[in-house]
Amino acid sequence: MGYTPPNSFGAGTVISAADVQENLDAMNKYVDGAVASTDLAVDGWVQSKHIMRGHYNTIVNMHSFVSGLNGGRVADPAEMSFVGDGPTGRNNKTNPDLVPFPNSTIDFHLTAAADVMFQFSAYPHTPSVNGLVSPATTFATLFVDGVQALQTQCATNHIIDTNNFQDSDFWIPHYQNVWSGFFISKNLAAGDHTIGIRGTTSGRHSFLTHWSVSLEAFYR
Amino acid sequence: MAKITTTNVEAGDATSVAATNAGFTAVQTATATGALNEENVRSEGIDRRQLALHSGTGSTGRMEPLVYMQMEDNLNSGAIVDTVYTGQNGTQEFAVNGPPDLLLNFTGLPGGYLAISTGDLIRIHYTIYLKSHTDTTYTSAGSDNAADANRQNNPADGIGLLFFPTWQLTGGGAMQVLPNEEDLLTNFGPGAGVTIDNTTSRTDAVSFVSLEGTGTGGGASRFGGNTTRMVHGTWSHVATTNYTVYGIRLYGRGPMVYQGDGSGNRQLYVPTWAAGRYATAYLDIPQSGSTFNFTLSNGQLGIVVMRGDS
Secondary structure (H helix, E strand, O other), rough: OOOOOOOOOOOOOOOHHHHHHHHHHHHHHHOOOOHHHHOOOOOOOOHHHHHHOOEEEEOOOOOEEEOOEEEEEEEOOOOOOEOOOOOOOOOOOOOOOEEOOOOHHHHHHHOEEEEEEEEEEEEEOOOOOOOOOOOEEEEEEEEOOOOOEEEEEEEHHHHHOOOOOHHHHHHHHOOOOOOOEEEEEEEEEEEEEEEEEEEEOOEOOOOOOOEEEEEEEEEE | OOOOOOOOOOOOOOOOOOHHHHHHHHHHHHOOOOOHHHHHHHOOOOOOHOEEEOOOOOHHHHHHHHEEEEEEEEOOOOOOEEEEEEEEEEOOHHHHOOOOOEEEEOOOHHHEEEOOOHHHHOEEEEEEEEEEOOOOOOOOOOOOOOHHHHOOOOOOOOOEEEEEEEEEEEOOOOOOOOOOEEEOOOOOOOOOOEEEOOOEOOOOOOOEEEEEEEEEOOOOOOOOOOOOOEEEEEEEEOOOOOEEOEEEEEEEEEEEEEOOOOOOEEEEEEOOOOOHHHHHOOOOOOOOOOOEEEEEEEEEEEEEEEEOOO
């Protein structure tokens, strides 16, 4: 029910200040909380001109929208990251420590609780080094807020160069693995968060190239 | 458009009944049923308060564009568990069911299913870790056993283990092939294959996992079944009809060979292993017996459903 003036003025009548004020008061009440849902048009509400642009933060490569966040980190073409066997998996420790692969971590801020999906990929490379006999394995896992998501664990063996030719056929073998995975955090609380790839190796060291970590958060 | 147009009374004008009535009537007209529209709120823009909360099954508390997001894994009390799938030759599928099982089910949702509407964007993600297999001299260019060494210069065959997600569209019913994906739930072979394409026999959801690996233990070798390989598969699809999804399950099948079918088409083929070109005197795959055992460990199944026109 739209606004209806309580008073109308007939021909020849006096326009009283009280009646005019009553009409204005009614208008005030209508605007100030008496608009009924049936007063609203049923369509044509949202046009592109009404939607706010997202905000892109170039420093952290994060795009903020009304409905959530999109962002991530992609390694530069010539960039490398790595972990060493100290302090991780030297001598095949039973419970090796996992340390961050440098520059594989991103921070983000949620303004409200959100469902968040993370994805990551990387090309690991664990060189052959004299003295490595058993396949030295490098493991990597996604961490969310410092908590290991073990279900995302990936691995690769070191490049085995039995004849020490170190030729291209051996340095880029068929068993070179690509790491890729995802993880979903439901109803992640509003506030600051961190995701990143951490790893451990029982080789001397393991390198990453062409890695990426991304997130897409949908506010609840 | 709910605009109010009135004629203001200026200094020196005589106040009239008609003009006074017209002012209030203009407001009444502008606020009549169904008259208020975007012109009245445009300066506010759209913020989170104005985005709809999806009211459909399973989407409680979620705001567009997200309808539903869920993930399951096969950890056992937080620990990774290996499961061996024995006697595989590619002629039929096997469910990746552990234990622990790897099943994304929606029994906890109202009605026991996930409701997907026409136009929804469905995104299925999965990962599964192929830890090892039992062909200890394997390379795709031929076995590296002592009797048949130096095959590394052979052209490699496209041999791999396949993984693919399926879904259950009726309560208690069988898992079904995803729309327009090649049917790998049907048995075929050995000595037979299926032709794949980009229309109704797609492999968009299929992951093809190389069997290349290293040796194990002190005899480290460039050849063998120690694959240590994680695979990440996805399927993105805009629903062309409504679906009620009761569950999503991952299957494996293989080894199979990716090759031409002789007519210029692409094919997934199930050969007779340890025979023909894979016999001992040739590629020698597998080096012992005619089947493979696959050890799988950590895996995940996830789904994201998005909608933009609620």
